Amino acid sequence: MVKVAIIFHSASGTTKKLAEAVASGIRSVSEVDVVFAEIVGTDIVDGRFKNLALIEQLKNVDAMVFGSPTFMGCVSAQFKAFADATGDLWAEKAWSNKIASGFTIGSNLSGDQLNTIQYMQIFANQHGMLWASLDIPGNCDAEGRNRLGAQSGLIAHSTDGELNTTDLVTANYLGQRVAKVAKKFAA
Numbered sequence: 001m002v003k004v005a006i007i008f009h010s011a012s013g014t015t016k017k018l019a020e021a022v023a024s025g026i027r028s029v030s031e032v033d034v035v036f037a038e039i040v041g042t043d044i045v046d047g048r049f050k051n052l053a054l055i056e057q058l059k060n061v062d063a064m065v066f067g068s069p070t071f072m073g074c075v076s077a078q079f080k081a082f083a084d085a086t087g088d089l090w091a092e093k094a095w096s097n098k099i100a101s102g103f104t105i106g107s108n109l110s111g112d113q114l115n116t117i118q119y120m121q122i123f124a125n126q127h128g129m130l131w132a133s134l135d136i137p138g139n140c141d142a143e144g145r146n147r148l149g150a151q152s153g154l155i156a157h158s159t160d161g162e163l164n165t166t167d168l169v170t171a172n173y174l175g176q177r178v179a180k181v182a183k184k185f186a187a
Contacts, residue, residue, distance in 0.1 A: 005035035008067030009078040021168045025175025032179040049085035063099035063182035066120045073112035096128030099182045103154035117153040145170040
């Protein structure tokens, strides 16, 4: 059984809704299991991520999908604290050759969400992970997926806490894509 983890922080609930859509996409692929891991406030103590059980659990997955809202042009402080806590794994190459991908949401059409995705991609690359992009050309999909045209990962947009249906459909697709790539790579 291939395992795909979704590791995310959600401040207002929209990132969590995207994570749930990604999980639904993962579950739609046979022989793939989901590890749903939300970074919550109690995981952070004195500014440091302390949920070592979660970090240990991630050693046993085949792929990871990272999610964070975009704040001030990058991931949330909570997600960054999680990333900072993986330094020992980096030294051990514990995540090397795992599949990775990412998603974000922001309240501005630009809002520098691409930088958030690129941060996640660099984070994955530092761990020796293999990045699975969103392989839907923006505005060229018959279903309208990837409406904001980000190839590196899913970028969503909301100003009122409500998600665009197309962004949820794209998140579902991203989950399917990562699950299929992880399954193919595991074979």
